[in-house]
Structure formats: structure tokens, C-alpha cells
Amino acid sequence: MGDNVQSIPVREKALSSDGQDDKVQAYGKGLKDEHFMFGPNYRNLNQGSFGTIPRAIQAKQREYQDLAEATPDAFIFYAYPKLLDESRTAVARVLRVPTETVVFVGNATIGVNTVLYNLIWADDNKDEILHFNTIYGGCGKTVEYVVESRYGRVSSRTIPLTYPCEDEAVVAAFRDAVKASREAGKRPKVCIFDVVSSLPGICFPFEAVAAACKEEGVLSLVDGAQGIGLVDLDLTRADPDFFVSNCHKWLHTPRGCAVFYVPLRNQALIRSAIPTSWGYTPLVEGPKATVLPPNNKSPFVFMFEFIGTLDNSPFLCVKDAIRWREEVLGGEERILEYTHALAKKGGQRVAEILGTKILDNESGTLTRNSMVNVALPLAVKKGESPLLADLAALPSVPEDDAFGVTIWLKETLMYDYNTFLPMFIYGGRWWTRISAQVFLDEEDFEWAGNTLKELCERAAKGEYKKSAEKKKKVMLE
Template identity: 60%
Template sequence: MGDITLPSRVKSDYVQFGHALRDSDFLFDPSYRNLNHGSFGTIPSHIRNVMRRYQDQAEAKPDPFIRYTYPQLLDESRTAVATLLGVPTETCVFVSNATMGVNTVLRNIVWNRDGKDEILYFETIYGGCAKTVDYVVEYNRGLVQSRCVPILYPCADDAIVESFEKAVQQVEKEGKRVRLALFDVVSSNPGVRFPFEAITASCKRHGILSLVDGAQGIGMVKLDHLGEVDPDFFVSNCHKWLHVPRGCAVFYVPLRNQGLIRSTVPTSHGFEAAELPGGNKRVNPLPPNEKGYFVNAFQFVGTMDNAPYLCVNDAIKWREEALGGEVRIREELMKMAREGGKLVAEALGTEVLDNEEGTMSASAMTNVALPLLAEDIKANGDGAAVHSYILSTLMEEYQTFVAVFVFQGRWWARLSAQVYLELEDFKWAGGVLKEVCDRVVKGEYKRST
């Protein structure tokens, strides 16, 4: 951390979450209410200052810092995040974002030559990852296919596991094999907690590689049991919920699978070809080290500003010493999201997306139905226009943003709880969404196109 010190707070008097914290520690425009933390995250001014100090060190002495100091600081962040996840340090590296981690896995898997491999994913897959699956299927020209597992929300976690098991059985019935399953910790739209532990266990029973997309994960839900869950691959954005600068994601690969990850994306100096003409060996110009192939490969992947990676250790420390630690943050945010979601639903006269067990809402995001008839809008062919109108109106007239989407025939709004918000923000958001929806019903969106 250098000579940058944490804000002056003592453990017996943790700061209260809410607007006072927003005004003292965060960088928002005073007129803006950030109700969409789940998309891009944000950082406190303290972590911004830490990041800039790392950047200044890199500019002061580029070669000494990048070649020697940076790897040492990177190891400190790797150790900090590994401790948070409950896994060995040598199983954790950093990539720029969760999509990069998913790409890294899918582009490294060697598919069987008999063409019977399948990738299984759920209906709620993140769009960028769905397109990655599409590309992998297209690029490998018949070696691998993909299959979507439908989900009918709301439902119990057991129903999701049952749907997965049935899909696996169907694949096997057709004489094929599920080689890899891709699933979330918390899905994006809708933003609900997914039973990734149970699906991982199912993968183990069937000999399927599990790729867990925790884009919405670390810093929001309990993940210190990751070593016990033991997925084959796991990636989670640190810049969303861990207060780390964009873009930074932890990429976890247990030792048993590191041999499957032959190359980073893009390939760089850490790659070692199995065989080169004439027995030649390409030179790695970076300082030698005793780290394993996997860790060494991800230590340097081309020249870019990796200062966010170095801030992970500092962000975890800030959250512990200034905010009270991971348990307090998780519990407070989940409580805020649940109570806030009810306030929004009350204002809209609708309901929150959840199951009877309450497991779907066990995160820091809430999904509330909008009072719009999706079928009527679809019948008029106005879905895209309505979506654009709602988002632009929220940003331009109300100085906020709420993720709005259509899922299973209904319009929904996804809102994020965060340490700089209060329940009053959710009550306000409910009123705003009601006003905007009323304007949609009156056809105002047609005049804006």
C-alpha cells in the first residue's frame, strides 16, 4: 500500500452505511443515484488513490516496477483473494473480467474427436458468455455442441438441480456426453442467487467439468467455502462487489486442472509450446521465478495497466478495517436488497421475484416486476423502443439507472443494494419507475423515436 493510509476509523465504531458514507468516501456526482452497482461496480476514493500510487510507481521506474515490483505486489493480492475464497494461493490468478475467464477455459478445452461433446448451460446465462459458447461451437466445426437448460422462475433450488440432471440424462440417452457445464453464482438478468454448489456436486457425480461464472459473486455472497465446493474452474469479478477498480477478476483453477489451461487469452510470454521445429525453445524475456506454469503464464499477459489487480489486497483491507468486514457487508446488503425490493414492489403494485425458501433473493440484488404488459408491447413490436425509452428517461431526467429487462414474458427491474445507499433510495426508485411506466402506458415512448 505504500504510504497511503486507511481512513481513520476504529473497530468499535464502524461507519454507518448510507448517504454519509457516499458523500465522504465515494466519487459520485452529487446529483446521481447509483442503483445499478451490479453492472460496473465503483470504488471509494481511498482505493482510487491507492491505484494511482501504483500507476505513479510504474511511470517513475517502468522496468524495475513492471519486471520486479509488480510480481511481488501481485502475489500479495493473489494471497489475499485466495484467503477470502478459502483456496490455495497457487490456484488463483487475475484476468480482466469474468468473460475473459470463461473465454480462457472454453478456448483451452480440447474437445473429443468423436464429436459427442456438449456444453450445458442455463437459460439465464450471461449474454456475452452465451455468445462465447456459440463461437466455440462454430469454431470447432462439429466437435462440440451446446444445449440450454430451461428455468421456470420462481422455483426451488431443487427444481433447478432436477432440470440439470434431466438434461444430462437426455444427452446421455442420445449417445452424447456433457463435457462441460457453465453456470452462475448469481445470474445477471434476473439477478438471483443460483444453487451453484449443488450443480457443482451434480457435475462431480456425472464426471462433467464445472465452469462457474461468478461475475456477480465475490464481495456479495459467501464464497469462503469455494475450496470445499471444489469446482473445476471459477471466475469472479472483483470490480463489481469487492470495491476493486475495473477491470479485475479472480480466476481460480485447482491444481488438478491447471494442465488443461495451456494458454492465456491472448497468448503471451508464459506459454511454452510442447514441441518446436529443431528442438528450439523460445526465450521468455521476463525475470525467472520458481512459480508453476499456470501462475507464471498469467503474471504477464502483454502490456496493460494492471494496477487494479494490485488493489485487491488494499480493497479487502479497506472493507475489513473501514466497513467491518465481509460478513457485515454481506448481511447488511442482503437485508437492504430484500427490504428495498419490497418498497419498490409496493410502489409499483407488483411483486419481487423470489421462491418460497427465499434462496433466490439471497444476494445484494432484487428483481421487481414492472406494471407493463409484455405481450401487449411485443404485439405492437415496440419492445426495443420501450426499453430504450425507459433507460434514457431514467438517465436523462432522473439521474439514475436501473437494469430493465424482459424475462419469461414479464418486464422486470433489477436494483442493487450497496453500502452508500439507504432504503429511502429504493422508495424513491419505486416512485420513479411508477412514473416512467405510466408514461410508457400513455405512449410517450412513441414520441421519442
């Protein structure tokens, strides 16, 4: 049945006189209009939350769904595993790892849950989970639950970071936490860290920290939710113990889809997928009952292949998204070169319009990705305390109003300006995270700068108070 799947629509290739493929699409608004499905006036400046797909990939997903409905049993039992293997092979090439080390899960948080739920915590109550204070909120909640539900067998330790800092300081903070854990009579068992953190959206030296984990005898669990399609990845070189990355954020794959990498040496530690299903292989000897067709795959790969009746068509689209990016966009290297440059140059332009700055260190390593964090001209005032020296000239909002202002900023961007940007408070002021993408150009960042300037001026005048009063009135009526 897999032979009946149609290839994605791409233009015929031809080389120009300089040897370049002149059918590879130019980036910017023309690409947006031809290939993507945004509303005519919507500016998608937030690729980092939910991603988006081109029309060609939406058509592929619907094709797989149609095939599943045409002959459900034949497709799910026999065609689906073969198509899934094709996607596993394609994504393994992008990550530069063997195919037998990758499977798919619904999202990065599921991958982190899978690792933490499978690890065995010692009965001596000394095991400890390390994580940085930049951990994604959902994964932070997972750590809290694991600590709570294991009845004292495992604890957690937060590693504080203050940005901007150099990569060496991050590694040093990890080593300090390991030392402190051991001095407290604990056993640091696993450390969770990012490829690119969420808020602020900055590059994390994950390869260096993974190497430090190996030296310290600590398992490395890399949350690459922001990873594949956003930065260049070589997992054979980085060699983490566990790695998960969302494909739906930056790889133009439908939601939700994440690649879960476990090197062969650690696959025995992952005893079950979440949920446990037909692919589980018990350790006890004897016949292993299953409704799935027999195959020669490893227990690790087999248990993630079928975990219930879910629409896993996004997994099948991974190979098509990678091919589309190669044939229409010119491949991963060209995409990253454009989006990284646009994020840095566009972010600087937004900061120039706002009279502020971007978040980076002296080495420039924090901005080596396709997102940029720009400071807003708006500060948080704590009681009667004077603002910090570098914030003294900014309009300020009382600390008690800060949460409501953050909500107002995001909602007003949506309803008044037809866009969305993450807003967060860091270092006593508001920041925003802007995503660069192949369907954006410098004019989009120029527009974002002017829009944010107007938005902050409205907030400084107290317009958020009117909105809060209106909502309160509606609730009381």
C-alpha cells in the first residue's frame, strides 16, 4: 500500500548558469503567499510555540489519513510501520545518528516523561534530578510529580543561571551543582537541559553540558523541544544519553510530533513507552502475546511503533517535510543560514526602534539560532524602591499589576494587531521573543518594532487598567 502514496508536489529542478538550483524558492513574503496557509493579514512571528506547515505537507497528512480510512486494518497493521520506518530513516539522517536509535512520540514533554518514568530510583533515597532554572514549565512539573510520587526515593535540585552569561559559566554551574549534591549526601543521577531554552529563547551549550555529564557520571536528558530545524544537530558528536525534539515547531511537520533518540547503550533503560501497549516486551521468559504482525525490530523500536489507536499521521509526514525543505527551500544549511541571520539582524532592528537591546553575551553564542529576545521599553517597579540604574529612564508598571500587564500585552497584540509574541519579565523588565522564518523578511521585523513601540506606549499610559476594569465589570454583570 505504501507504493500508492503520492510524492509531494515540487517544481522540476534546473540549474542556472552559476550551477545553483534556480527552482529553489526565494524566501520571504512570496514564499508565505504561495506555500503557507496564514490569514491574509496575519503575521506569524512565533514559530517557536506551535510551528506551522506548508500546504504540501497538509495535503500529505490528509492523504495518509484517507488511506487509513480506506482500509483501516491493512493500513494500520501493515502499511503504517513501513512508512514510519521511512520517516525514522529520514530524521536519523538529519540528526546524524543510526536509524535504530530513533522513534517518534507526540511531543518533547512526552519524551521527558518517558525517561523519568522509566528510570529506576534507588531505595536509599539518595538519587537526585538536576535541572536549570530555565527548564520548560511542563517538564518542571514532571520533575515535581516524579519527586512527589516516588515517596522520597528521589529529590530535585535547581541550577540557577542569570543571563547573559558565557557558555563556560553554564558548565561551571552544572559542576557546582553536582558537587553540592554529593556534599549533601545525594547522588546526582540525571540532568535535564535544553538545546534552545523556551523563555528566554536562547542557545544553551548542550553539547558541552552533555560532555560534562559524562565526565561526572550523570545521565544527560536533553529537552530539544526547540531543536531540530532550528539549529544544526549532530547527536553522534554530542552523544547525549537521551534526546527529544519537536518536529512540529521548526521542521514543518504537523502537530504533534517529536523525535526521541536513545543510543543503543541506554535502550534497555527504557522499558516501556507511554502508555504501555502491545509493543512492550516483558523480561520473563515465555510466549509473548501480541496482535501486531511479527518483525525483527529491536524491543525499543517495536514498543514505540503502536501504542494505541491514535492519529499518528504527523509521524509519517516527517520524511515528506524533510524532502520539501530540501527541494523547495534548498535544504537545512540554506534554511538555517537565512533564519539565523534574519533573527540577529531583525532583532537588532527591533531593539533600535525600541531604544533597547537584544539578549546576548559577549561571545554571541546565545543568539546562534532562529529566535531573538528583545527588551521592551517597560519596567517593573517594586513598591517604593527605585528602579535599577539601567531601567531608571523607562516607563514603569507597579509590580502588583505585572501579571495583568503581561496578559494585556499578549491579548492586545492578538486582537488589535493580528499577531502574537511571547512576553515575559526578566531582570526587572519585559522582553519579547521573536522567531525568524523562511516566510518572513526584514520588513516583518521593522513592523514588529513599530508595533511593539506603540503597544508599550499604550501600556505606559495605563490602558491595561481600562481593560481590567472592563473585564471585571463583565464578570459582575
